[in-house]
Amino acid sequence: MAKRRGTINSDIANQLREYALDFIENEPLSEHTTLCLGGNADFFVKVKTYEELKNLLAVIKRNNAPYFIIGGGSNLLFGDEGFRGIVLKLNGEFEKISIFGNIVTVGAAANLGSVIKQSAEQSLHGFEHFIGIPGTIGGAVFGNAGLENSWIGSFVDTVETMDFNGNIQKYAANDINFSYRSCGLKNCVITKAVFILKNGDKNDILKTVSADIEKRIFSQPLGTKNAGCVFKNPEGQNAGYLIDILGFKGFGIGGIKVSEIHANFLINTGSGTASEMIELIETIKEKVREKFKLELETEIKIIK
Numbered sequence: 001m002a003k004r005r006g007t008i009n010s011d012i013a014n015q016l017r018e019y020a021l022d023f024i025e026n027e028p029l030s031e032h033t034t035l036c037l038g039g040n041a042d043f044f045v046k047v048k049t050y051e052e053l054k055n056l057l058a059v060i061k062r063n064n065a066p067y068f069i070i071g072g073g074s075n076l077l078f079g080d081e082g083f084r085g086i087v088l089k090l091n092g093e094f095e096k097i098s099i100f101g102n103i104v105t106v107g108a109a110a111n112l113g114s115v116i117k118q119s120a121e122q123s124l125h126g127f128e129h130f131i132g133i134p135g136t137i138g139g140a141v142f143g144n145a146g147l148e149n150s151w152i153g154s155f156v157d158t159v160e161t162m163d164f165n166g167n168i169q170k171y172a173a174n175d176i177n178f179s180y181r182s183c184g185l186k187n188c189v190i191t192k193a194v195f196i197l198k199n200g201d202k203n204d205i206l207k208t209v210s211a212d213i214e215k216r217i218f219s220q221p222l223g224t225k226n227a228g229c230v231f232k233n234p235e236g237q238n239a240g241y242l243i244d245i246l247g248f249k250g251f252g253i254g255g256i257k258v259s260e261i262h263a264n265f266l267i268n269t270g271s272g273t274a275s276e277m278i279e280l281i282e283t284i285k286e287k288v289r290e291k292f293k294l295e296l297e298t299e300i301k302i303i304k
């Protein structure tokens, strides 16, 4: 007879306890995403060391448990019903940043902004235009974060991952299929990345950082609950522009509205729900399809 969810979850809880893993049951995902949306995760596990990660991945594999790896939660929309399974978040040992010469070695849980600032302080150039992209190195590598003409994958030397047998793999940049908002790595946890940057002039780099922060202040609804650009840009087009000319700026469904500043940003005004966000996404997609015969694809990851 198939086991009931309650029994499966109590088995998982016991195994997490046996390994002395740091976990919370029924954790609200709204507290871990920049949109501040999402119901509860059955298990939210914080992993500080490689040993803990290996043990957690063994629990996931043994129980065939659904899992999700969360970084800074800045590109995610979890459903209101939450996540039936294990949400895994790296911290501790995975937050380390070390710089030797122009080689920057970073744990997957390190904050991208901190990596940019430390690289700039060491007169290393390459990352400065990424300032203002929230989240972690793991999330940035996984989604090949970046701008129109520059993305993080182009600075990668190697990416280290752990698979569900606890094996560490190292991928050279050439073996990774970086593309628009994807790195192609699947069924593994990114644990570390090594980047090669160029030597530059510290003042110029810091000036670029400040100028790019200013640009974001004027062009994005900073300080609101959002997940950045919701839609990918269709080939040769700008999703924000298309949404804007359809008159969506300021339009809302329930507590979710289209930003007045940047039409590709949907904001949770505070009382929004994930269902309202999905409804607004579908409404925009439908109008774009009808008017421009284009199929918008979401850049944010929707997990429901």
Ligand SMILES: Cc1cc2nc3c(=O)[nH]c(=O)nc-3n(C[C@H](O)[C@H](O)[C@H](O)COP(=O)(O)OP(=O)(O)OC[C@H]3O[C@@H](n4cnc5c(N)ncnc54)[C@H](O)[C@@H]3O)c2cc1C
Pocket (backbone or CB within 6 Å): 034, 068, 069, 070, 071, 072, 073, 074, 075, 076, 090, 108, 109, 132, 133, 134, 135, 136, 137, 138, 139, 140, 141, 142, 143, 144, 145, 146, 147, 188, 189, 190, 191, 220, 222, 226, 227, 228, 229, 301
């Ligand atoms: C105000 C704002 C501005 C933004 N501007 C930009 C921008 O200019 N360019 C841009 O590209 N993005 C932008 N974003 C989107 C987002 O910040 C990036 O996609 C960011 O890189 C996501 O990182 P994260 O750590 O928050 O990942 P999360 O949102 O937590 O996760 C994103 C994906 O990465 C996976 N993941 C995370 N960590 C790991 C890991 N260790 N191993 C395997 N998979 C992992 C997750 O499972 C998920 O599928 C913006 C977001 C906001 C809120």
